[in-house]
Amino acid sequence: MMHRKSVLGTGIELDELAQKNDTAIQDDPALAQYEDPSGSSSITSQAYTRLRADIMSGVLTPGKKLKIEELRSLYDFGSSPIREALSMLTSDLFVERIDQRGFRVADVSEKEFDELLRTRRWLEERALRESIAHGDSNWEEQVVLSAYRLSRVPRSQTDDHFVANEEWEIRHKHFHMALIAACPSSIMLKFCDQLYDQNVRYRHLSGSKAYPSRDINAEHNAITDAVLERNADLAVELLMSHYATTGNFLKAKLTPKTKA
Amino acid sequence: MMHRKSVLGTGIELDELAQKNDTAIQDDPALAQYEDPSGSSSITSQAYTRLRADIMSGVLTPGKKLKIEELRSLYDFGSSPIREALSMLTSDLFVERIDQRGFRVADVSEKEFDELLRTRRWLEERALRESIAHGDSNWEEQVVLSAYRLSRVPRSQTDDHFVANEEWEIRHKHFHMALIAACPSSIMLKFCDQLYDQNVRYRHLSGSKAYPSRDINAEHNAITDAVLERNADLAVELLMSHYATTGNFLKAKLTPKTKA
DNA sequence: ATGCGTTAAAATATCGATATTATTTCCAAT
DNA sequence: ATTGGAAATAATATCGATATTTTAACGCAT
Structure with a gap:
């Protein structure tokens, strides 16, 4: 198993990796689905x-x-x-x-959102631990790669006010799924995938312009490092607090009206 | 919180409970769904x-x-x-x-079955712990009641060779769902519900006549007792080994052919 | 013989119309 | 005024037929 420290600290090794990707490291086909162009054309x-x-x-x-x-x-x-x-x-x-x-x-409510977040934490903790326990070197490379790619696009399209960047959304999901990809249960991954999308919906619904100023990239990097060190406890802790802060930030006005 | 010991040991208190059910204790509506007659008649x-x-x-x-x-x-x-x-x-x-x-x-395979069992254990462990942590006295009563009802019907319709008893199937599911019913996440319960049904399918497919001679009722009772004592660690351990033994027993010839 | 491109067959996807079912409206009776 | 219930309205569920797509079969060229 690889043991690196602060892989994303400088970015030097990563440029090598990114380059290597064009030749040796192929995208894991299992992760390709998360780009979701439109399926077929039916x-x-x-x-x-x-x-x-x-x-x-x-x-x-x-x-x-x-x-x-x-x-x-x-x-x-x-x-x-x-x-x-x-x-x-x-x-x-x-x-x-x-x-x-x-x-x-589907209706939304703060209660449902709480449940969603809670369930996500439960499932992702388990999935991450299993992934760390079972991941091979190819998995490690995919984690590094997806983290790097995520870091290369801005969260928002413009600097002053927040405008969602679709490419960032795609890479963000890709990164999070890459973390748990080595979890030996396709069912589990499917569930996490569903819950992730549910979460994105809530994020959009809460109309969260002005996203937190905290350095999300830094959080991702810290998680990546912990994962690569196979430090499950730390990785889980970081991932969970990542969710917790993101979650608490959202709970804005959700209009749960069941209107026609 | 109630603290009882060996509630199912004698069955005495339970007859009271079963009686009481006709009057005071109503079936939890949240559990009614698991009887599934046919939905509507469309x-x-x-x-x-x-x-x-x-x-x-x-x-x-x-x-x-x-x-x-x-x-x-x-x-x-x-x-x-x-x-x-x-x-x-x-x-x-x-x-x-x-x-x-x-x-x-949906295709089946030993690999998928392993994943299913594994995932079920992960989710049910979490769900059970949460249920034990959050369940109120009504939940306790539903656990006792469903355990009792399960114990009143035979596993098989006849004594010599195994013939599935539909009523037992229904009550068995009811019992297992009752255990985790207090888990504060409807999504989690939904997942567990799905996985339970998947498991039943595998049980049927493996054509397991001659079911284990081990005393399943005793296992259920032990789990019930641990749950009522709010002994999460023990309850989880019992539930997990309950699944493990059931699971290993199954893995029979699964014919995963993808035929037309 | 083997592989490729074309054509024939089968199956699904889609449409538009009809039958059922649910919802609303309105009127009479209390 | 309020309730109950019957008709009118709106929506879904269902059907049978047609258009596309996929799969299989066939024959030709290599």
Whole structure:
């Protein structure tokens, strides 16, 4: 096993790594999914992608009744793809199906958010410990690589006020999934993936402009270092407090109204 | 908090409880769902229930291609309800959807089974600890009650050879969910619920006639006692070894062929 | 014989219309 | 005024047919 100290401290070794990536280190195919371009080009997939994006971004507000006919004319898809997409979104916890009364956007509440955060911490702690225990050198390299890549793009598109940077979002998820990727349970990873996306939705919904001034990169780097040292306790502690601070920062006005 | 010793040792207090149940102690509505009669009576629900049952029981073999037309004539439902039901079963991990190529029964393998068991242990340990930490007296009563009810029905319908007893299955699940019901995360409970059902499927698939002669009731009682004493470490240890033995017993011939 | 590109067959995805079911509105009775 | 219930309305669930896509089969060239 590799033992490095402060791998991300200077960035020197990392430039080598980044370079090496073009030749030797290939992206782990298992992680490729987290880039999510749009899946295939079937109508259903398109409907799924657009609806999902609009729910995550808050365009379709929590609790809103999702009437097939309405969505049909709004997005200009047939009713079958819409229905199918809504079905798929139900698996992701973004949409709730009401027995014989169609669908609605999953509701949000501070209580649900607390549960989400709590559950995420439970699952990610376990997943991270297992990942650290089982990860091989390829996993280590993927962690380093994804951390580096994340550090190369700005959190916000502009410096003065916050404008979400889609590329950062993608790399951020990639990094977090890379950390736990060696956890020997695809089911566990799937759950974490779901919960991660749920969390992103809450982040968007809370309309958190003006993101914390704290140095998120530094936190990521610290986690990366701990992970590479195989210091599970420290890595977990850092990751958990990473979540805790992010979480507490959010809890803004969530409008949990179940409106039509 | 109640502190009892060996509540299930004699069964005396339990008869009182069972009686009391007809009057004072009502079934926790939150647990009612685990009896699952058939949901509503819509065609889709019927299709869902039947397909699910046939997948869990192994009538629809793992990896089998689920052709809409075939299912349509076999079950005598329209194609829309079939499709909808398959979509729903995808959320439950019983069916896999292949991009633009329809559905298939979720495949099984020893590897997947290992992962399933492992993940279940991780989640249930956490859920049980949280449940013990947060459960109130009503939760305690539901645990006692579900344990008692489970103990009142035989594991097998006949004494000489094993014939699954549906009522036992229902009560067994009810008991296990009651243990963790006080875990303050509906998402966590949902995950555990899913994994439980997955496990049942594997149990059925491994065609385990001749179930272990070990006294499962005794194990359940021991877990119940530990839980009521709020002895988390012991309860977890018992529950985990309960799973471990059950799990190792299963690993029989799993036919993971992906046949049409 | 083997591999590739074309064509035929099968299956899924999609659509538009109809049947059911839930919701609302409105009116009468208390 | 308020409640109860029947009709009208709106929405979903379901069906059967058509359009696309995928898979399999076939024959030709190498």
